[in-house]
Amino acid sequence: MIFINRRLVLLSLMAVPLSARAQADEWQTVVAPDLRFRLEMPAPAAKSTAEEKEKGHAGVRVAWESKRGEQIFNFDYVDYEPGWFSSRDGKVMAKELGRGDAEKAFPKPKYKYLRDEPITLQGWDGYALDIEGEAGAGVMMRTYIVKDRLFRLLVTVGDESSKAAANRFLDSLKLAETKP
Numbered sequence: 074m075i076f077i078n079r080r081l082v083l084l085s086l087m088a089v090p091l092s093a094r095a096q097a098d099e100w101q102t103v104v105a106p107d108l109r110f111r112l113e114m115p116a117p118a119a120k121s122t123a124e125e126k127e128k129g130h131a132g133v134r135v136a137w138e139s140k141r142g143e144q145i146f147n148f149d150y151v152d153y154e155p156g157w158f159s160s161r162d163g164k165v166m167a168k169e170l171g172r173g174d175a176e177k178a179f180p181k182p183k184y185k186y187l188r189d190e191p192i193t194l195q196g197w198d199g200y201a202l203d204i205e206g207e208a209g210a211g212v213m214m215r216t217y218i219v220k221d222r223l224f225r226l227l228v229t230v231g232d233e234s235s236k237a238a239a240n241r242f243l244d245s246l247k248l249a250e251t252k253p
Contacts, residue, residue, distance in 0.1 A: 113245035114146050118146075122134065132151065144235045
């Protein structure tokens with residue numbers, strides 16, 4: 074539950090316009106301890122774990138967060154019990170987990186959903202949700218289900234420079250396995 078509240082706080086940041094300022098373009102590669110993924114984030118990326126468990130979780134949530142100016146980058150994953158996702162429709166689960174509380178926090182009449190669709194990464198089911206506020210600031214989110222592991226990426230955006238950095242982050246996730 075704590076993690077969901079943290080996501081809502083991050084999502085609410087989209088209502089605050091991001092300022093454009095000169096920033097170092099230093100990025101680092103984050104590699105999973107079990108080598109199942111890698112991605113790029115602005116340096117330094119701080120790693121944390123969350124002990125809270127939701128239904129189906131088999132382990133702790135592992136997260137990395139970094140900032141580039143006022144832009145926030147967040148990546149996390151959590152393992153679920155064996156068979157948790159494989160016994161369900163992956164596309165439906167990805168949508169439910171990808172949208173989460175976004176519809177309640179960001180009602181469509183007030184916020185514009187720029188991208189709201191199923192996606193795949195290396196054959197694995199996922200969901201893309203990009204939301205824009207009135208001032209043009211927004212948030213981009215990606216959710217992927219890989220076997221019984223859930224991956225989530227979230228980044229705030231404002232100007233064109235922040236959108237380019239957001240796309241670099243979102244597109245950098247590489248998985249060790251391709252879905253057969």
